Amino acid sequence: MENVLQHCLHLVRFFGLSSEDFFQKVRPYKKLLKNQLYEELLESYLNPNSEPNDNILLPRYRNIDGIVNSKIVNLNIASLISRWMDKIDIKSKYIYTRELYLPYEFKLLLRGSKDGFTPKKFHKLCDNITHTESHNNGKWGETKDSFIFSFKNKNNFKDQILSHVENMSNALFYHTKYGPLFGGGDINIFVFENDDSKDFDQCYCRQRNYEKKIRDTVDKFSIEYYEVFQIIKKSIEIDIPYDHDSLRTFGEAEKEILFRTLSAEYKVSK
Template structure:
């Protein structure tokens, strides 16, 4: 039988650090004049950190028989957290901002502190996913460069195909390395219109040359040649025959000088049966073909075209439903009977996607309930978030003569983002397996009114989610 007394051991070693008794290593951290010296002990440093083991062997003793290590690139506050961990095994980051936590992760990697590397990756993903998305280019690039950042790399690889805007629209996108950018462009599963990808590639290329004239009309032939050389490995990776003729002339024609003559000729004649340049096939973009504008074709076993017209009018905040022409296409991205009724099945199909309509049919009653979320579903985000544009509804059926619309109350939490539940807070909540066990509910929380008379829990007969896509030009009623 063995008994561990780690708390006392941790406290005693913390005392050694604080007192500095018998120190033989000074670590000077930060830049003057705010730099600070920490009195430490080589035996502890070497046993806890592979970096310090090597560094101490390389560092000579000074006249006082002390070794001095300089770390100007690390802040005093961040190093204090790390050195306390090295001595005691404890960390405290309650008052530390997210940017500093990421810097501590980088420092932990520098010092070879495997335990902290894994901990801080998990912490950032579980608690600060929104910050990771905002700095996505930087995070993605670092995660691909550092072998130890497996969890961040998996986080990025999960998000990129479903929500490439997270990468392309991040504030540091133009700092992305060419190698990483090419690895993204080579993917077949980017869920983004090809003309938008082209826009971002041009923006990245211009970002490498900030002195280019702002107005394209002021560009010289040399400017175009420089950009062409910058993008020479990216240009062949665009799927040109997926770009509409309108966008070819609107977006590509102004940059005609970037293309080799034969490639440009093939782009212009992309609808012909034969082209010379080797064009890549379209990406596996999840899309649904729709009928002509005066007809609405919906791949649904729950809602009708009439329902879609009514939902479209609610999105646009119209006083009366659209009659003939719906300004939105409804692209099916999830169906419970084919994809599964667990919350994990929902996130497998809907995570990272915005502008969605969720509809469901209540088992045994035939009620059709649903909701609209204009923001991104994000299983890595906070469990609750606010969306003042969201609304929930109960659609008219044979038993219910009028639909019920209930809009979000401004400032209240209105969306669930849990691993085991999803929906519109308690006002329309799907929990665990929503096909069995009566685990779903409707009550009043963050919306104007209830959408069903009963507050009893229920199961779902069928559930569907649609990506709502604004049509480019549709006359509205």
């Protein structure tokens, strides 16, 4: 059996297993695994900050309708951004390898390859949208919740940079010839000439009002691709498989257990 398994083990995505699954379904067969592989797996579950071994396959990226329609953002990025938004303490920088957190829908408002790269189109499609920022022309937008970020590789998060706003009165800037602008320099995307129908030609990141720089250089860059999303909290609907008469006979403790069970089933079925 061990010889047969050796040809299959490299196809098993161990990092997709929960700690409970690992304990119940992998640990009993540890003698069939190479000692080094088992020790690496064990470390990954005991040490949340251990870096995944290159020989261990990470979970496949899944496409889930109704969450994100993007050529840039995958579900792991959407999950991590959602954690940042909800200020969830991320104890492990590799949490994305095991558990997706997707309480929001990322509704696509603009895609550069389809809609173009002009300030005019940016403001036409993105201004005055619920859960986006809009301000008077030439005015600063104030918020303490703004953050910017960068990923050098969208399939590997170990080089991610998250930068929160420090000067919240200069968190955002609105102008008709600008695209997205954070911090008055931290992310600048605009056109040099006073013509909002021209493509963005002034793009750079220079740390000013956010805590960290998100690029290694302050040089200008060209946009190859960009997307803008409206982020919407998803509503949760659960069909309770019990009639009301049966539910009335439950005590409060039983109802709580029922609710917890249904909630757990919903999370699994997602």
